[in-house]
Amino acid sequence: MYDLIVIGGGPAGLAAAHAAWEKGLKHILIVERDKELGGILNQCIHNGFGLHYFKEELTGPEYAGRFIHMLEDTGVEVLLDTMVLTITSDRQVHMVGKSTGYRVEEAKAIILAMGCRERTRGAIAIPGQRPAGIFTAGAAQRYVNMEGYLPGRRVVILGSGDIGLIMARRMTLEGAKVLACVEVMPYSGGLNRNIVQCLHDYDIPLYLSHTVTDIRGRNRVEQVVVSKVDNRRQPIPGTEMVFDCDTLLLSVGLIPENELTRQAGIRMDPRTNGAVVYENMETSLPGVFACGNVAHVHDLVDFVTAESQRAGRAAADYVLGAAPSSDSVLEVNNGDGVTYTVPQHIRPNRVEKNCDLFFRVNRICKNSEILVTSGAQTIAKFPREHMAPGEMEHIVLPRVLLERAQEDITVSIQEGASK
C-alpha cells in the first residue's frame, strides 16, 4: 500500500509529489503515461517560466528539469510508460504499463494531476472539407520542438491562445510563413506579452472578431476562408478573406482531462470542467486531491506549482492524520463578471493563515474592484487597473476574514468603482 499515488508526471504531479515527500510521506508513486517526466513542459522550449517560483526566466524543459532533479534526491518512485485506467472510491488505482502489465495499487491518498488536452476541430465544428494539414497548436509544437518535423509552410492560426501565439513565432523562426492569427472574440485569449513578442515582433496580423468559415483542399489544405463576426459571434456575409495556405493550426482552448475523475464519481464543476475542490485542493472524495490544469486551466506553470505543492502538503496531512476535522463549509459563488472560482468550497478552520482564491473574469475590466461579499457584508475589496479573461486573477483571503463570514461567499467585479 502506497501513502500516495500521483497520477501524472507533469509540473503538477512533480510539485505535488515533492511537497508530500518534504512533509513526511515516504511511500509515494508517480504514474506517468509518457516515456519521461515533465509533461507538456518538455515541448514548451520558449522562455518565461519560473519568474514567480525560481525568480528567474527559464524555458519549459529547464523548469521541468529542476523538479525532476529535486525528485531524484528523494525516494519517490516513478512508473513511466504506464497509463492509469481506473481509480476506485476506495483508492485502488488500476494501471497498465509496457513492462509491468496490468496491476492494481492501493493508496492512502491520491493526487489527480493529469493536466488538460486541446480542443480540436470537432469540438468547435469548423465547416469545410477534411484534408490533411489541420493540427492543434500543441500537436504542431511537439512535431517541431521534439520530433523535428515542420508541419507546414504557409500557416493560418485560429485562436489567439498562448500556444497558438507561441507557435506563430516558432513556425516563423523555422522558416514557415504565418499569414494570420484569427480570434473570434474581440480580445485575445493569450497573455499580452505573447501578442507583443510572438505577433508584433514578426509582423503577423491578428484579426480580432474573425473566424474560419471554410476549409478548402482535397488531400492537403489549400485555402482557408476567414470572415468577420458580429457581436453574437455569427459570421457576416460579404466579409470573407481567402488565405492560400497548406496548414491550419488550432489554438481554441484546453479541456481538463477528467475521465478518471468522473469515473470515480467525484463531483465536477461545469464551469472549470475540473473537480469541485476545497481550499486544500481536496475533491468530494476524501483523500483524493486535484491540482494543476486538471482542476482548472492555468496560464502560468508557476501557479500550477504553487497549487500542486498545497495539494501535496494537504495529501500528506491527510495520510498522517494531521488534517483538522472540518465543520463549517463556505460555498464560493460567481458574482457579476466572474466565470469561475477555485476553490469552490472553503472550510475556514482548515485555512492556515490565508486562502488563495483563483478566478477568471468574463470580459475586459478596467479600473475595477474585486468584491468579496458574504450576504450583505463586504469582507474584502481588491482594486485592479486591468483584468482580462485570458489572465487568471488571484486574491488572498486571510483566515480571520473568512471566519467572520456568516454565509456563502460571492466574488464579483465592480467596474469603474475606484478612483
Next chain:
Amino acid sequence: MKELICIVCPKGCHLKVDETNDYKVTGNGCPRGEEYGKIELTHPTRVVTSTVQCSGGAHPRCPVKTSAPIPKELILQAVRCLDGVKLTAPVHTGDVVVPNICGTGVHFIATRDL
C-alpha cells in the same frame, strides 16, 4: 508618450514611456519593467529559443536558448546559425551549442539533458 505592454514577465504591465523626458517609465509593477521600457524604445532585445538536431538521445531534437537577450534585429540571423548543427548525446543543460552568436558574445546553450 509611448504605450507599451511589458514582456519581462507574464503579468504584462501596461507601461507609458516618455521619450521626451529621458524615457521616464510609468505603470511598471517592478524595476525590471522600467528597464524594459527604456531598452524597448532605445535598443530592443529578446531571448531566442529554438532547437538543433541531436542523435543518440531520447528525442531527435535538443532545445536551445540564447544565454542572454540579443538585439531584436539579429533574431533571424541568430537562428540561421543553428542550421546544420548536430549534437550527439549525452547533452547537458547549459552546454554551449553555438558560441558567440553573430559576434554578440552571447551563446546558444542547451536547455535540457538528452
